Amino acid sequence: MTVRDTVVLDDPVGASLGGRHAPLARRHGRVAVYPSDVATFAALPPDPGAAEWADLARLLGPGALADLFSSPASPPPDWEPVFALDGRQMIWRGDGRTGHPPAGPRAEVAELGAADVAEMLGLVERARPGPFRPRTRELGAYLGIRADGRLVAMAGERLRPPGWTEISAVCTSPEARGRGYAARLVRALVARVVARGERPFLHVAEANTGAIALYERLGFETRAPVTFRGFRTPLAASAP
Ligand SMILES: CC(C)(COP(=O)(O)OP(=O)(O)OC[C@H]1O[C@@H](n2cnc3c(N)ncnc32)[C@H](O)[C@@H]1OP(=O)(O)O)[C@@H](O)C(=O)NCCC(=O)NCCS
Numbered sequence: 001m002t003v004r005d006t007v008v009l010d011d012p013v014g015a016s017l018g019g020r021h022a023p024l025a026r027r028h029g030r031v032a033v034y035p036s037d038v039a040t041f042a043a044l045p046p047d048p049g050a051a052e053w054a055d056l057a058r059l060l061g062p063g064a065l066a067d068l069f070s071s072p073a074s075p076p077p078d079w080e081p082v083f084a085l086d087g088r089q090m091i092w093r094g095d096g097r098t099g100h101p102p103a104g105p106r107a108e109v110a111e112l113g114a115a116d117v118a119e120m121l122g123l124v125e126r127a128r129p130g131p132f133r134p135r136t137r138e139l140g141a142y143l144g145i146r147a148d149g150r151l152v153a154m155a156g157e158r159l160r161p162p163g164w165t166e167i168s169a170v171c172t173s174p175e176a177r178g179r180g181y182a183a184r185l186v187r188a189l190v191a192r193v194v195a196r197g198e199r200p201f202l203h204v205a206e207a208n209t210g211a212i213a214l215y216e217r218l219g220f221e222t223r224a225p226v227t228f229r230g231f232r233t234p235l236a237a238s239a240p
Pocket of ligand 1 (some may be wrong): 153169172176178180183204208209210213214
């Protein structure tokens, strides 16, 4: 792997909205966003000025959330900071290792579709893996595990910079943790991504030491620090 292969991971949102997810993109000038029920991520050029911030505000509407983790730029002072959380970007090492498969009965992995969205949102509510919206599943494949007919674990594909697929929404319902479900789902997604000739990557909060340990065991290594930054667009349009 060369540096050139990983450079698209510096702005994974822009690289996805400008490529694989272009059909979903809403654009204004040099700015692009996902529909708000898909994701709240925004793509900006490296040097955004007043015109780009105004375009982004117009795209999102007043009082809307803009998640800028993929851009280091800071919005104008009338954009209210909502959150700032340290995290890291991890990439799959690509040496074929995803740790030892867990012992015990094999849980069945099911593909999740439009009919499963209510259950997926319910699981997200219980397990809190990070942002997940009613149409996020349209960004890629989502896999789940059921126990006694109830969805208790899931993981899926989100950002798609050229050559890469982000694994996201990894979560297990609190009462079903420690049974190897998350490991099984991440392994299944890694296998799919690799079979397409791509490489998996992901983002995780720095405080989430359990998830980081799990990802390391599954063959991921840290590439770069990231800061998840959310801002609210101004309620009133700025004076011209
Ligand atoms: C992180 C999470 C997905 C793990 O789910 P899980 O189904 O319990 O994970 P698994 O049973 O597959 O665990 C796999 C391994 O990681 C270890 N592990 C899991 N959670 C851990 C924790 N909190 N601390 C330390 N190790 C942990 C397990 O001991 C297991 O190790 P083993 O394979 O050597 O036995 C789950 O705790 C969760 O939903 N957390 C909240 C949502 C979240 O933070 N998601 C990640 C977003 S990036």
